[in-house]
Amino acid sequence: MFPAEIMPSYDADQFNAALALIWGCVGMCILFLVWPGGQGRRLARQIFALGVLGFREGIRQNVLWMMFSLSAIAGGLAYFSDADGTHSGRARLIIETSLSIGEVLGASLIVLLSAFSVSREIESRIMYTLGTKPVPRVGILAGKALGFWCVQLVYAVVLILFTAALVRAVPLRPETRQTDKFSGNTGDASVSSWEKLHRSTLFTRRYRLPEHGEGATPSLAIIKAGEQRTFEFEIERSALNREALEIQFHLASSMAFNPLIPDMLVRMGYAGSPPILEKTISVAQDRPFSIYLEDTDVAESGRLQVTLGASKEDKYKTSILVSAQHGVRAGLPADGLVGNLSKSFVLLALQGWILALITTAWSGVLSFPVTVALGLLMVLGGEMSRQALLLLDSNSETLKNMGPAAMDATNAASEGVKAMTAYIVLLLKILPDFRTAGGPAAFIDGNFISGWAIAYAAFWMGVVRAFGWAIPGALSFQGREVGK
Amino acid sequence: MQTTASSSEIVLTCSGLTKDFTDLWGRPTVRSLDNLTMEVRRGEVFGLLGPNGAGKTTTIKLILGLIFPTSGSVRVLGADPQDIYAKQKIGYLPEESYLHRYLNAEETLDFYGRLFDLPPAIRKQRAAALIERVGLSHARRRPLKEYSKGMVRRVGLAQCLINDPELVLLDEPTSGMDPIGSREIKDLILDLKKQGKTVLLSSHLLGDVEDVCDRIAMLYRGRLHLEGRVSELLEVGDVTEISVKNLAPAALEAVRSEAAKLGGSVVGEHRRRERLETLFLQVVERERGKAK
Numbered sequence: 001m002f003p004a005e006i007m008p009s010y011d012a013d014q015f016n017a018a019l020a021l022i023w024g025c026v027g028m029c030i031l032f033l034v035w036p037g038g039q040g041r042r043l044a045r046q047i048f049a050l051g052v053l054g055f056r057e058g059i060r061q062n063v064l065w066m067m068f069s070l071s072a073i074a075g076g077l078a079y080f081s082d083a084d085g086t087h088s089g090r091a092r093l094i095i096e097t098s099l100s101i102g103e104v105l106g107a108s109l110i111v112l113l114s115a116f117s118v119s120r121e122i123e124s125r126i127m128y129t130l131g132t133k134p135v136p137r138v139g140i141l142a143g144k145a146l147g148f149w150c151v152q153l154v155y156a157v158v159l160i161l162f163t164a165a166l167v168r169a170v171p172l173r174p175e176t177r178q179t180d181k182f183s184g185n186t187g188d189a190s191v192s193s194w195e196k197l198h199r200s201t202l203f204t205r206r207y208r209l210p211e212h213g214e215g216a217t218p219s220l221a222i223i224k225a226g227e228q229r230t231f232e233f234e235i236e237r238s239a240l241n242r243e244a245l246e247i248q249f250h251l252a253s254s255m256a257f258n259p260l261i262p263d264m265l266v267r268m269g270y271a272g273s274p275p276i277l278e279k280t281i282s283v284a285q286d287r288p289f290s291i292y293l294e295d296t297d298v299a300e301s302g303r304l305q306v307t308l309g310a311s312k313e314d315k316y317k318t319s320i321l322v323s324a325q326h327g328v329r330a331g332l333p334a335d336g337l338v339g340n341l342s343k344s345f346v347l348l349a350l351q352g353w354i355l356a357l358i359t360t361a362w363s364g365v366l367s368f369p370v371t372v373a374l375g376l377l378m379v380l381g382g383e384m385s386r387q388a389l390l391l392l393d394s395n396s397e398t399l400k401n402m403g404p405a406a407m408d409a410t411n412a413a414s415e416g417v418k419a420m421t422a423y424i425v426l427l428l429k430i431l432p433d434f435r436t437a438g439g440p441a442a443f444i445d446g447n448f449i450s451g452w453a454i455a456y457a458a459f460w461m462g463v464v465r466a467f468g469w470a471i472p473g474a475l476s477f478q479g480r481e482v483g484k
Numbered sequence: 485m486q487t488t489a490s491s492s493e494i495v496l497t498c499s500g501l502t503k504d505f506t507d508l509w510g511r512p513t514v515r516s517l518d519n520l521t522m523e524v525r526r527g528e529v530f531g532l533l534g535p536n537g538a539g540k541t542t543t544i545k546l547i548l549g550l551i552f553p554t555s556g557s558v559r560v561l562g563a564d565p566q567d568i569y570a571k572q573k574i575g576y577l578p579e580e581s582y583l584h585r586y587l588n589a590e591e592t593l594d595f596y597g598r599l600f601d602l603p604p605a606i607r608k609q610r611a612a613a614l615i616e617r618v619g620l621s622h623a624r625r626r627p628l629k630e631y632s633k634g635m636v637r638r639v640g641l642a643q644c645l646i647n648d649p650e651l652v653l654l655d656e657p658t659s660g661m662d663p664i665g666s667r668e669i670k671d672l673i674l675d676l677k678k679q680g681k682t683v684l685l686s687s688h689l690l691g692d693v694e695d696v697c698d699r700i701a702m703l704y705r706g707r708l709h710l711e712g713r714v715s716e717l718l719e720v721g722d723v724t725e726i727s728v729k730n731l732a733p734a735a736l737e738a739v740r741s742e743a744a745k746l747g748g749s750v751v752g753e754h755r756r757r758e759r760l761e762t763l764f765l766q767v768v769e770r771e772r773g774k775a776k
Contacts, residue, residue: 042601049598053584060586125582129643132548133599134571481551 054147071102226312265309500556531697575649581640614642
């Protein structure tokens with residue numbers, strides 16, 4: 001685990017937010033259950049009964065399992081693809097295709113099904129029977145939400161198990177990577193690039209080589225035990241549009257069988273200024289190691305120096321190998337859990353209002369296009385805008401322009417790209433960033449987001465989704481004539 | 485025709501109840517119910533009569549809070565139709581049984597029992613008794629989608645009674661039932677009455693209503709046209725019917741003459757006929773006996 005200074009700040013947020021939410025929820029449950037007169041317990045039992053029914057209804061939906069099959073097929077295809085030729089690359093691809101797509105599709109579908117469930121029951125007149133029972137309408141909606149949330153949970157678990165099995169099976173096929181693929185960006189798009197191979201990481205907008213200058217040849221750096229090496233990165237503050245920076249190294253060591261590089265010194269600061277960061281940490285071997293700089297940390301333009309040092313105390317005298325792929329990337333930092341939950345709640349509340357309208361005021365015929373449009377907005381805005389951002393930055397023109405003036409050159413290259421980027425940036429500011437709020441892709445960089453954080457986030461996303469749906473839905477449903 | 489054992493306690497009141505249905509833009513399209521005022525007393529079987537579109541089902545939906553009145557008010561068991569505590573004491577059978585088709589009879593009754601928050605033991609006991617009562621013991625674990633219409637209707641009736649309701653609203657209860665089922669439902673209604681339950685029955689099958697109802701209200705095009713006790717409404721005051729068995733033609737002639745002498749006039753004369761329902765039930769019972 002990285003110390004907080006090096007970890008992205010959202011990890012600490014995640015912990016605090018998760019704790020606050022959990023205790024808040026526990027408190028509400030206790031209040032609910034000890035409410036005088038036993039009304040809370042009674043309602044809880046009714047909601048549970050409706051939830052069980054909703055679950056049975058949801059789990060029977062063939063379309064859900066068809067969606068799972070599609071995700072599974074995508075994951076299977078990814079397993080047999082070459083990806084970047086490495087095991088980790090193939091695992092990443094499997095997770096991206098199977099889990100990410102499956103989760104997004106599955107979640108959208110379940111929201112859709114739950115919305116239709118109520119309107120279908122109104123139109124099929126089951127609500128004639130259900131609505132005359134002594135259950136508040138909010139209870140009916142909460143029960144539905146609970147049931148479908150459980151369906152989503154089961155769906156996610158099945159999908160995760162399936163993906164995990166595929167990932168576990170990845171080593172059964174040998175790696176096929178070629179050395180030249182890791183030679184860094186030489187300006188020749190045909191060589192491919194490190195950026196492309198790691199397109200799912202959080203900072204993806206641009207990549208700059210450390211040895212800036214046209215035609216500079218990156219080289220492998222070896223830091224022997226007890227020695228240090230300083231890497232310099234030119235930071236142009238004016239070229240950053242309130243973006244954060246990620247300084248990334250690809251580290252290996254002379255102790256190839258040790259998964260960790262022990263007690264590595266990390267010192268970072270502007271040349272001639274006191275260090276911003278100084279730590280001794282153990283880092284994972286043969287994995288990208290990143291130091292994040294928030295926008296506020298990038299105070300000025302200048303040469304940012306990062307010093308890495310190999311431990312002198314290590315009994316194996318491990319040397320650190322810094323491969324050529326280190327560099328700086330700039331981009332929008334992914335949202336933390338708190339930010340994500342806040343955005344999600346607002347959006348899901350909005351979604352809830354629309355679903356409530358669909359459920360309680362509009363006909364089933366109208367509900368379909370509206371829900372699809374809403375889903376597209378969510379999906380495009382949330383997940384795919386990030387992918388679109390990647391695609392924009394992965395075009396060959398951008399790659400060719402890599403170099404000291406890359407940022408300016410790219411911005412000047414196309415007004416259209418600039419406008420599109422600005423639009424996507426706006427969307428990303430508004431919409432939840434599922435990638436870090438428990439989105440399955442978070443598994444990819446598991447060294448930054450731990451499993452529990454993902455589990456918490458997934459859980460709370462579910463809760464938020466349920467509440468975002470049920471609360472406004474209930475308010476609207478309360479005044480709905482269900483017997484027309 | 486039944487005698488009533490009802491008390492004077494009012495369990496259901498409709499005052500000036502009016503319901504306009506509207507289009508998407510809120511413009512009234514049809515007045516389904518117009519200024520209905522009526523009362524139902526505890527322990528009576530009250531019939532809502534009328535042709536299709538008379539407003540019977542609309543009245544029931546208003547009573548249950550499934551739709552809201554345009555004007556007027558409804559009080560059910562002294563409370564608003566939306567009141568959860570009032571709903572706890574109401575049983576409702578819609579005109580068609582709208583149930584979850586993937587559940588079986590036991591699961592359906594268990595689910596609705598849970599919504600009434602009945603303890604598990606009572607839920608189980610009532611479900612078993614009701615399944616037995618509606619004659620579905622043999623199919624209690626088959627999903628409803630495999631049931632015939634009449635069987636689904638029976639399950640609907642059972643769910644309507646799972647909470648041992650004080651007030652039972654039955655909308656076309658014999659719809660989709662064979663004559664045996666219809667008879668059983670009518671018997672059930674009479675049983676409910678014996679137990680002191682109040683039953684509001686909506687039907688356009690006049691025979692059914694006449695068989696079981698104490699009082700009726702007749703609706704036509706949303707308006708109440710007639711209300712009163714069945715016995716009083718159907719009584720023809722100046723005509724007396726005497727049924728006589730084994731009377732020879734000559735004796736019959738003597739009866740006619742005697743009636744004329746006493747100042748009466750014979751307004752009709754016919755051989756007594758069984759009701760078709762009775763005949764049907766006799767045939768079925770006979771065949772059942774043979775099969776056994």
